[in-house]
Amino acid sequence: MTKPILSITNLSVNVENKKILSKFSLKIKNQEIHAIMGPNGSGKSTLAYTIMGHPKYNVISGKIIFKNKNILLLSPDKRAKLGIFLSFQTPLEISGLNYFSFLKNSYTNTHNKNITALKFNMLVKEKTKTLNIEDSFLSRDLNVGFSGGEKKRAEILQMNLLTPSLAILDETDSGLDIDSLKLVCKSISSLKKEKKEFSAIIITHYKKILDFLKPDFVHVMYDGKIIKSGNHTFANYIEKHGFTKIINDYKKQFKK
Amino acid sequence: MNRNKTKGTINKNSFKKIKTATKIEKYNFLYSTDNYNVKFNRGLSEEVIRKISKYKKEPKWMLDFRLKSYKVFLKKKTPMWGIGALNEINYNSITYFASIDSKERKDWKEVPSSVKKTFDRIGIPKAEQKFLAGVGAQYDSEVVYHKTKKEFADRGVIFLSMDEGLKQYPELVKKYFGSIVPFDDNKFASLNSAVWSGGSFVYVPENVQVDIPLQAYFRINSSNMGQFERTLIIAGKNSKIHYIEGCTAPRYSSQSLHVAVVEVIALEGSTIRYSTIQNWANNIYNLVTKRAFAYKNATVEWVDGNLGSKLTMKYPAIYLKEEGARGEVLSIAIASKGQKQDAGAKIIHEANNTTGIIVSKSISKDGGVSAYRGIVKISKGLKNIKSNVKCDAILMDSKSKTDTYPVIIVDEPTAEVSHEATVGRIGEEQLFYLMSRGIEESKAITLIVLGFISDFSKQIPLEFAIELNRLIEMEFENSVG
Numbered sequence: 107m108t109k110p111i112l113s114i115t116n117l118s119v120n121v122e123n124k125k126i127l128s129k130f131s132l133k134i135k136n137q138e139i140h141a142i143m144g145p146n147g148s149g150k151s152t153l154a155y156t157i158m159g160h161p162k163y164n165v166i167s168g169k170i171i172f173k174n175k176n177i178l179l180l181s182p183d184k185r186a187k188l189g190i191f192l193s194f195q196t197p198l199e200i201s202g203l204n205y206f207s208f209l210k211n212s213y214t215n216t217h218n219k220n221i222t223a224l225k226f227n228m229l230v231k232e233k234t235k236t237l238n239i240e241d242s243f244l245s246r247d248l249n250v251g252f253s254g255g256e257k258k259r260a261e262i263l264q265m266n267l268l269t270p271s272l273a274i275l276d277e278t279d280s281g282l283d284i285d286s287l288k289l290v291c292k293s294i295s296s297l298k299k300e301k302k303e304f305s306a307i308i309i310t311h312y313k314k315i316l317d318f319l320k321p322d323f324v325h326v327m328y329d330g331k332i333i334k335s336g337n338h339t340f341a342n343y344i345e346k347h348g349f350t351k352i353i354n355d356y357k358k359q360f361k362k
Numbered sequence: 363m364n365r366n367k368t369k370g371t372i373n374k375n376s377f378k379k380i381k382t383a384t385k386i387e388k389y390n391f392l393y394s395t396d397n398y399n400v401k402f403n404r405g406l407s408e409e410v411i412r413k414i415s416k417y418k419k420e421p422k423w424m425l426d427f428r429l430k431s432y433k434v435f436l437k438k439k440t441p442m443w444g445i446g447a448l449n450e451i452n453y454n455s456i457t458y459f460a461s462i463d464s465k466e467r468k469d470w471k472e473v474p475s476s477v478k479k480t481f482d483r484i485g486i487p488k489a490e491q492k493f494l495a496g497v498g499a500q501y502d503s504e505v506v507y508h509k510t511k512k513e514f515a516d517r518g519v520i521f522l523s524m525d526e527g528l529k530q531y532p533e534l535v536k537k538y539f540g541s542i543v544p545f546d547d548n549k550f551a552s553l554n555s556a557v558w559s560g561g562s563f564v565y566v567p568e569n570v571q572v573d574i575p576l577q578a579y580f581r582i583n584s585s586n587m588g589q590f591e592r593t594l595i596i597a598g599k600n601s602k603i604h605y606i607e608g609c610t611a612p613r614y615s616s617q618s619l620h621v622a623v624v625e626v627i628a629l630e631g632s633t634i635r636y637s638t639i640q641n642w643a644n645n646i647y648n649l650v651t652k653r654a655f656a657y658k659n660a661t662v663e664w665v666d667g668n669l670g671s672k673l674t675m676k677y678p679a680i681y682l683k684e685e686g687a688r689g690e691v692l693s694i695a696i697a698s699k700g701q702k703q704d705a706g707a708k709i710i711h712e713a714n715n716t717t718g719i720i721v722s723k724s725i726s727k728d729g730g731v732s733a734y735r736g737i738v739k740i741s742k743g744l745k746n747i748k749s750n751v752k753c754d755a756i757l758m759d760s761k762s763k764t765d766t767y768p769v770i771i772v773d774e775p776t777a778e779v780s781h782e783a784t785v786g787r788i789g790e791e792q793l794f795y796l797m798s799r800g801i802e803e804s805k806a807i808t809l810i811v812l813g814f815i816s817d818f819s820k821q822i823p824l825e826f827a828i829e830l831n832r833l834i835e836m837e838f839e840n841s842v843g
C-alpha cells in the first residue's frame with residue numbers, strides 16, 4: 107500500500123463564523139485524479155482555498171497532511187513551495203505588475219532557484235506555444251483586461267511552469283471553449299505522465315472535462331462533506347439523475 | 363522626451379543584472395563634512411540677507427528684491443491649512459548660508475575630496491558619464507560642480523548655477539526672475555526670494571532638442587541647515603528639455619529646512635519635463651513652490667516623486683497660458699513613520715484647446731500621513747478644454763492616514779472634466795493570489811506596490827527606476843513581520 111500524497115481527516119472549516127466544511131475527509135494517492143462535484147454552496151471552493159491556506163478560511167478541527175507534513179500552519183507561499191497549486195476560479199487582477207515578471211518571481215520562488223531572464227523567456231515561450239497563448243500576453247499587466255478564457259489559460263500556463271505535485275483546478279473548465287478545454291486536459295495528462303509525483307483535484311460542474319481526463323474518483327460534496335464517491339462512470343450517473351437524488355438518498359440513510 | 367527610452371515594461375529581476383549608475387539611498391548618508399570657509403551664525407535678519415548679497419557681489423536690484431521679499435516673509439502668517447505643523451519651524455535655529463569656497467568647478471578632480479566623496483557615494487559622476495547631458499551639484503548653499511556636455515554647450519544650451527546665471531546673463535535673469543512665482547506669492551516663496559542661493563539656471567535656445575536629461579543634485583550636509591535653491595528654466599520655441607533634480611541629506615536629530623522656488627517657462631511649441639526624486643532625511647521640512655507657464659502648443663510635465671522628508675508641502679503648478687498648451691503632473695508620495703506628505707498639483711486653464719492631466723498616487727505606512735491637494739481651474743468661455751484628475755491612495759495599516767482635498771473650479775459648461783479618486787488597502791485576495799504562487803508576503807506586497815506606482819516609474823529614466831524600485835523593496839520587504 108502506498109501512502110497518500112494528500113490526506114485530509116475530519117476537516118472542519120469556518121468562514122466568517124459560518125461552518126462550511128464539516129468533518130471532511132479525503133485521501134489522494136500519487137498519480138490519482140479526483141473530481142469533486144456538487145451543488146453550489148456545498149463547500150468545493152472552500153476546500154480548495156483551505157488546502158492552499160487562505161487566511162479567511164478558519165480551520166477549527168481536523169488535519170491536512172501533504173507529503174507527510176502537517177501543512178495547516180504553513181503560509182500559502184510555503185504550501186506552494188511544497189508543491190501545491192491552485193488554479194483560481196476568478197484569478198485576481200494586479201495593475202502595473204507585468205505578467206512575465208510575475209511568472210518569473212513565482213517560478214524562482216516556488217522552485218527556489220534562479221534563472222536568467224533569457225533562459226526563462228525560452229522556457230515560457232515553449233509553454234505558451236502548447237497552450238496557444240500569444241506572446242503579447244507576457245507584456246501585459248497581470249490578468250488586467252484578460253478575457254475569461256485568457257485568464258483561465260494563464261492559470262494553466264502557471265501550472266505548467268510551476269509543475270506542482272498537487273494541482274487543484276477550481277472550475278477551470280467553466281467558460282472555456284472546447285479547444286481550450288482540451289489544452290487544459292492535455293496539460294494535466296502530460297504533467298501526470300512526466301512527473302513522478304503528480305495528482306490532481308478537479309472541481310467542476312460539467313462532465314465534459316471528466317470525459318477527457320477519466321478521473322480515478324468522482325466525489326459528490328454536499329453540506330461540507332463528501333456524500334458519495336465512484337469511479338469516472340459515476341459522472342454519468344450524476345448527469346442522469348442530478349444531485350437531488352444523491353442528496354435525498356444520503357438524507358434517507360442519515361435518518362436511519 | 364526620453365519616453366521611448368524608458369517606456370515599456372520594467373522587469374524587476376532583470377534589473378539586478380544592470381549595473382546601476384545612480385544611487386538614491388534612503389537616509390543612509392553618514393558622510394558629513396564641516397570644512398566651510400564661510401558659515402553664518404544661525405538665525406535670520408536683514409543683516410544676514412545683506413551679508414549673503416554682499417558675499418555674492420550681486421547687483422543692487424537683487425539685494426532690493428531680497429529685502430522686499432524678507433519684509434513680506436515677516437508679514438505673512440504661517441499657513442495652517444496643511445496636514446503638518448509649520449508653526450513648529452524655528453527660523454532662528456537655522457543656518458542660512460554656508461560656503462566652502464564659492465568656486466564652481468568643471469572638473470570633479472578639483473572638488474574637495476570630502477565633498478566629492480559624498481557625490482561619489484550617490485553616484486553622480488558615474489551617472490554624468492553614462493546618461494546625462496549636464497550635471498550641477500549643490501552642497502548646502504552653493505553649487506560646487508557644474509558642467510554641460512560640450513555637444514549641448516556648443517548648441518547654445520545654458521546650464522549654470524543660478525548665481526552664475528545672474529553673473530553671466532543678468533538681463534535674461536532680470537527679465538524672468540520672480541515673473542512666474544512673485545516674491546510675495548506665499549510665505550515660503552518670500553523666504554526663498556530673500557535668502558536664495560544656488561539652484562539652476564537653464565536656457566535652451568530655439569529649436570534645440572536636448573534628448574538626454576540634465577541633472578541637478580541638491581544635498582544638505584550639515585545639521586540645522588537651510589537650503590534655498592532657486593531654479594529658472596526657459597525653453598525657447600520648439601525646444602525640448604528634461605531636467606532632473608535629486609535631493610538627499612544625512613540624518614540628524616535636529617530639523618533642517620529646504621525651501622525652494624522653481625520657475626519654468628515653456629515658450630511656443632516647446633516641451634519641458636521636470637522630474638524630481640526627493641529623498642530627504644525625515645527631519646527635513648521640504649516646502650517648495652514650483653510653477654510653470656506653458657505658452658502656445660507647449661507641453662510641461664512635472665514628474666514628482668516624494669519619498670523622504672519630515673513634512674513636504676509641494677503642489678507643482680502649470681498655467682496653460684495660450685492655445686494648445688498641455689500640462690501634466692504625475693506624482694507619487696510615500697509617507698512612512700514620522701512623515702507627512704502634503705502634495706498635489708495645480709493646473710490653471712487660461713486658453714482654448716488646453717489639456718491638463720493630474721495623476722497622483724500615495725502610499726501611507728507605519729503611521730505616515732499623506733494628502734493629495736489639488737486645484738483645477740477652468741474659466742468661463744474657454745473652448746475645447748480637457749481635464750483629467752486621478753488620485754489613488756493605498757493605506758498599508760490602520761495607523762496610517764490619507765486625505766484628498768481636490769478643488770475643481772469649472773466655470774465653463776462645455777469643458778470635459780473628470781475626477782477619480784480611490785483609497786484602498788493592499789487587497790487580501792491579491793496578496794493570497796501572489797502567495798499561492800510561492801511568493802512570500804513581503805515580496806508580494808512589494809510587487810503590488812511597485813505595480814501601483816508603475817505609471818510613475820515608467821516615466822523616469824531607467825537608471826532611476828531601478829533605484830526607485832530597489833528603495834521600495836528595501837522599505838517594504840523589511841517592514842513586514
